[in-house]
Amino acid sequence: MNWYDRVVLPYMIDMACGLPMVQKQRRQLLPQAQGRVLEVGMGTGRNLPFYDRSRVTRLVGVDPALQMHRLAQKRSQRAGIAVELMGLSAEQLPTADASFDTVVCTYTLCSIPDAVQALREMRRVLVPGGQLLFCEHGRAPDPNVRRWQDRLQPLWGPLAGGCQLGRDIPELLAEAGFAADTQSAYLPGPRPMTFHYWGQAKAA
Numbered sequence: 001m002n003w004y005d006r007v008v009l010p011y012m013i014d015m016a017c018g019l020p021m022v023q024k025q026r027r028q029l030l031p032q033a034q035g036r037v038l039e040v041g042m043g044t045g046r047n048l049p050f051y052d053r054s055r056v057t058r059l060v061g062v063d064p065a066l067q068m069h070r071l072a073q074k075r076s077q078r079a080g081i082a083v084e085l086m087g088l089s090a091e092q093l094p095t096a097d098a099s100f101d102t103v104v105c106t107y108t109l110c111s112i113p114d115a116v117q118a119l120r121e122m123r124r125v126l127v128p129g130g131q132l133l134f135c136e137h138g139r140a141p142d143p144n145v146r147r148w149q150d151r152l153q154p155l156w157g158p159l160a161g162g163c164q165l166g167r168d169i170p171e172l173l174a175e176a177g178f179a180a181d182t183q184s185a186y187l188p189g190p191r192p193m194t195f196h197y198w199g200q201a202k203a204a
Contacts, residue, residue, distance in 0.1 A: 010067050029050075029133050033056060036099065037104060038061075119172060137196050140186075148192040
């Protein structure tokens with residue numbers, strides 16, 4: 001890992017993930033989490049202040065970027081919610097089948113190398129009737145914006161920790177065996193980076 005990825009990138013991602021329109025998405029989504037919760041791609045812990053502590057009995061966070069765990073632990077302490085952090089990617093979760101009531105995945109599918117396999121693992125660890133709460137940026141519906149996503153990707157990916165601008169989130173969810181109630185819209189900001197999908201999904 002080079003100096004940029006180790007030192008600069010965590011703070012850049014933290015800043016981008018703390019923009020007001022992004023925080024608004026978190027504020028709407030996270031209070032729905034309940035019971036035993038697995039958060040995939042915890043990053044620097046930006047979701048932690050928005051959990052309803054009265055509804056969460058256990059919180060496990062998975063993220064392979066160990067350099068971000070220190071910021072997540074600080075946010076955990078400030079939010080007053082304990083989190084068990086694991087330095088792993090989501091393609092192979094070391095947890096039993098049907099061991100979580102809720103899986104949370106925000107601003108993560110863009111950078112997981114095998115997003116479909118990770119989603120299949122999320123489906124596997126959910127209890128029957130459990131739900132995946134998701135919020136992701138992704139493939140825009142407008143052809144001109146999609147062209148810009150493709151043009152920017154070679155520059156954007158290395159700067160943003162492998163982030164993919166144009167992943168088709170509904171298609172990924174369906175391929176992994178989820179039936180999703182999805183909303184989508186552009187958020188404020190540059191259109192190649194701000195088309196969002198969010199909602200709830202359950203095993204199809």
